[in-house]
Amino acid sequence: MRGADPTPARHSGVTGAETNATASPSSRVSVFGDVVGTVAVAIYAITTAVSFSALIFSGPAAEGLPRGAATFVFATGVLTVFLGLRSRFTMVFGMVQDTAAIVLVPAVATIAASSSDDVVRDVLVVLALSSALTGIAMWAIGQARVASMARFVPTTVVSGFLGGTGWLLLKGGFDVMVDRSLELGDLGALAGTELAKFWLPGAALGVLIAVIPFLRRVSPVVASVMTIVMTGAFFVVVALTSSVSAVEDGGWLVGPFPEEGSIALVGPELANADWSAVGDSAGTMGVVLILSVLGVLLNLSGLQVVTRSRVDLDEELKTAGLANLLVAPIGGLVGYHALGDTVLATRLGLGRRAITIAVGSIAGLFGFVGGELVGYLPRFTAGGLLIGAGLGLMIVWIRGLQSASWSDRLVGVLIVASIAFVGILEGIIVGILAACLIFVVRYSRIDPIRLVSTGLERRSVVERSSDEAERLDERADRMAVYELHGSLFFGSVSGIATTIRDRLTRPSSPVDVVIVDFARVADIDSSAFAVLAQLADDVEASGAVLFWSGLKPGAAAVFERMDGTDHGTVVDGLDAALEHGEDHLLGTTPELTVDEAATEPYSDALLEWFALEFRNAGEVIMSEGDDSDELIVVVDGSVDVSRIDRDCQELRLRTLRAGAIIGEIGFLTGQTRTATITARTDVELRVLTTAAHERLRREQPDLVIELYDRVLHSTADRAAAIHRSLTQALR
16 A cells, blocks of 8 residues: 555654654645535536526526526536446546536527416426436447447547637636626626626636646645635625625625525426427427537547546446436436536546545535525636636647647637537537548548559469460560559549559550459448449550459449449459459460470379379369378369468469479478368379378389479479569568
8 A cells, every 4th residue: 555665664763653643744735635625626516507507497487496506406416426436537527517508598488488387397397308318318328339439539529629618618607707698799898897806806716726737836725725715705805894785786696596495306397297388398308418418428538638547438428327317307407427527626636536425415415405505605706616627628728739730720729619609519510520521631642552563563373384474574564553542432533543544545664454452442432433433444445454353242243233334354352363464464475385394394204103183173182281191293274272361261372283283391291281272173183192102212212303303393483482472462
């Protein structure tokens, strides 16, 4: 355990008791800081909950403000305690959310316009249903394990959301202090004496809360102490120079609130609700659900940035869903992980899970006591706490912009401006669309052609005669190979098509074969296929042949369904395309004769030791892992050498033709077969068994030398081919 090592005490001659005594002042400072910080965060949480209730329960629903204030404060306590006990974050707070409150405000007007006989009752029903439905949706999404998709939200959007949230908290702080919703036209009025006296103290407190965590020599507890001291000093001045009733009338306090606020189940309201009026608010409840799910995912992403921790988003979402189901029966507002509260707590130097439980307990207790006590909180204290949290988020956002590209900065500013002047949902949508647009622009600059080569650098694994190899060397530069990668869409494919067309029109280096390989392509947008089809027509018009290789089954099917007589030939892989291309190049030359040196390299005396066998096309001659008891010479036809790769797919290693030796490695070393040999065509074979080989060694050593000489030459040629294949694979 930290601090439990007694070694320093023994070396210094200090007793354990003295060690504890010397450490106790620091412990007392830490405890004092935690207590003061807890009170400050609790004040912030309670004040925020009350302000949201005042936002909803206004106008025709104003009579419900006492109950709404008590309910929202109690719901904040329940959310905080529940999240504190179940969340994987070391410290996180729950809060009824401003997004839900802002969206539900029109529901009050809708219910009032529907001639409801009890607006407060129906508003409570809408609140209960919104929380219940949102809770179910959050839990279901978490249970389906799809919340992790939030990790794919661009970091620019998350950063902009942090900055936008900070702006809303900052503006909310000024709104609370001057007791009205400020617009751009009110900025001049803020400088006047009438309003400046309300917001200047709170602004100073907010700046203090935001800046102190960045001062290395100043303890974060100073911000908490200043919050309590400034609040206490306010009441000292009031007691000495004025009265509570006077400051209430002067607008210095958050309250007063109506009395008789209470918490109760919404069962009676559900039974007597005007469901026609409630039904008119169904669209609003749907918007609350969508924004809340999106908001909690963004808040969780923001919390991971602020706390520098990683959590299971699905479990956190399920926890938030259950918390909303807990507060729904009392008509609590939708709530979840609070970004502002948590940032404020970190600014105040707090970081223990116990703080979360304490803040939740205080808020829950205040819910029972009644919102009227909160009414005595000075407006500058409530506003200063909001400003401190908002500035903290905006500082995080601005510092992130310093290392961002100009385009990311532009998106971030656009998101914050949209959230500030239009709305949260609109800001997020604008940010995602802008980030996607920038991604497309950036991605379009990446060359989708990974590698361009010719038949000189790229050869198939088909083992050809020396005459064929020489002829291919002469014409190999007439085969152009284009290996693509990434995701292809209309813009990138247009660039590929232009590159290939330029190559086709180059008279100094004519092209007879074009190969386009898609093995490393992740996906192809549907708009790209029309460009590829036009490219195929252009290749055909130039007199060349076109092979598409490595296409996924779905993409290959698209070519088959396209109108037109010829859109190129689809083959399985690049090696198959190379083989077809080589055959086409060889087909343009006169008929080749059989390479006699390759097909008859053995003396008649040696061949007498071999047995003659015939195999049909497709028949397995030897299998990978079998015992090596035969050496085989291909007299006529061709065979494929293959292995099973790590994806359990058959991989062709080589195609061998007449004159080739197969199985020699295992035959001479005694190891099991390292590959599978399959007859590609009907083949004629000569087979030397282990027993015949032993007799040959004893009785005809001169023939053994001839055999080993042929094996040595075959192995050397095979090694050269393997080296060439590896060189190609590493390109």
